[in-house]
Amino acid sequence: MATDEAGTGPVIRELRPQDWGPWYDNLIRAFGAVPEPAEERELWDALTEPTRSLGVWDGTECVGTAGAFSFRLTVPGGASVPAAGITMVSVAATHRRRGLLTAMMRRQLDDIRSWGEPLAVLTASEPDIYGRFGYAAGTFGLSAEIDTRRVRLSVPPGTDDVRLRYAVPAEVLDVCEAVYARRVPGRPGMLARQPGWERLGVLDPEESRDGGSPLQCVVAERDGEVTGYARFRTKLGWGPSGHDGTVTLVDLEGTDPATEAALWRFLFGIDLMARLVVRGRPVDEAWQFQVSDIRRCRLQLRDALYVRLVDVGAALGARTYQAPVDVVFEVEDAFCPWNTGRWRLSGDAKGAVCEPTTDAADLALTVRELGAAYLGGVSLTALGAAGRVRELREGALAEAAVGFGSPVAPWLPHGF
Incomplete structure (x- = not known):
């Protein structure tokens, strides 16, 4: 062309x-x-x-x-x-x-x-297309439709100390963005927003409400400090047995477990609402373990952020590893051939180095598998079981898989 x-x-x-x-x-x-x-x-x-x-x-x-x-x-x-x-x-x-x-x-x-x-990321309208160019799903989002008439929520100590108040979304944008910024370093996959991106969270054209209310917001406070927020819409409905409204969660962030629990409890208890719809939440979010009946939450998992290592050495050296790793990867990358070859990764929880090497390889894989495992949400062991990673040194796969893991699930907070 x-x-x-x-x-x-x-x-x-x-x-x-x-x-x-x-x-x-x-x-x-x-x-x-x-x-x-x-x-x-x-x-x-x-x-x-x-x-x-x-x-x-x-x-x-x-x-x-x-x-x-x-x-x-x-x-x-x-x-x-x-x-x-x-x-x-x-x-x-x-x-x-x-x-x-x-x-x-x-x-x-x-x-x-x-x-x-060193990295390229995207959300895929058609995943099959982007696999050809080295992208792989590295985070997943959890969606749910919770029957709030029949599902109860147990909350941790300190939840009652959190005060909630309604606020106009645009008027509290700065304090909500400050909460979001505090959350970003704690979870892989989150995006540090550049100026202007905060407006995405309060974008509220009438055409996009699907018959629901204008965007609403509650702010969580404790000891005079804003510790969280939830943005949502409500849609009133009536059925043969009475009220049948829907709360749709747009965004929720809290700086501590009690704040998050207070916000979820609020969403569960809005008058005249029968269900809470949430989309693309972290797969390890605490509310799942606080509900009385997980089956009535109708959980659904979906791929979210696709990751592509543009520079294997720089990307693998930029993160840390929850257990010591010393492994040589034989990497195949047909679309970005500068990544093809052997790379020795040595690292731990304090830092890492990844450089080209001529040493014998321990694991063989393509750049897609490295992208899938990069943020810690996809296990190298699982990829090995799927035939996507070949173990060339006995024990190397399990060692690398433990190191690549993350104590919290990676999560993409919003699309782009």
Whole structure:
């Protein structure tokens, strides 16, 4: 595919600010052609980074899009690592099967490497597509529909010391964002938000409410300090047996277990509501172990953040390991061949080094398996049982799997 202005076919080039409109229109068309509310479109315009975004142009027509947000991602051990947030990827239906997507992925990963960012992450509309380019699911989200008329919640000591108050979401945005920032280092997969991203949490166009209320917010306080918040919508409903309303949780963060329990107890007890719907929550969140009947919570697990190691050595050296590791990986990476080869990883809870080596390999795998296991939510042992990791030295798989684990499950707090 042409990548210059020679007029020989579609051309990939960096996005110019004046081209954002047709660029974004192509994206919307590729995702069903349903127009977004003006305030949502304006927010994504403000968040788009033109110098990190690519467009494919066929003459004057935009036929492909791909962007890369500047993120910092929490990894096991608490470090905040630069990561390119791959987003807004589309190819016009008129230009499919011409290699445009592959060309954009090639250019994008080359750019990310040149920027010195060891990781690329995305949320996949079609996971099968991105596996070809080395991405693998590294975090999962838990969704539930809880029958709050029949499920009780047991709370830990100190919950009654937490005070809750209603607040206008936009008016408490700063204090809620401060709570979120305190939470980021404690869980792998969380994103340190750049200025402007906090607006995503209070985006509330009427068209997106599905008949529910405007966005509501309660703030949790203890000893005069804000320790948490919950944003949610309510939707009133009536059935043959009476009230049948729904609470939909949008966002919840608390800095301690008692605060989180107070917020969940509040959501369980809103008048005239019969169910609580939550989506994409951490898979190890405490409320699951506080409910009286987990079956009536209708749990569902779904893939969330896809991880791609752009620089194997830098990425593996950026995190820590919960048990000492000293392992040589034989890595295969067809799309980013600079990662192919043997890498010795030596590390523990204090730090790690990962460098090329000629030593005999202990484990053989592709860069996808490293991406899946990177944040500690997918076990290398499980990948080995699936035939995705080959053990070349007896005992090496179990040793590495323990080291790669995380005491808390990785979690993506919001999409992008």
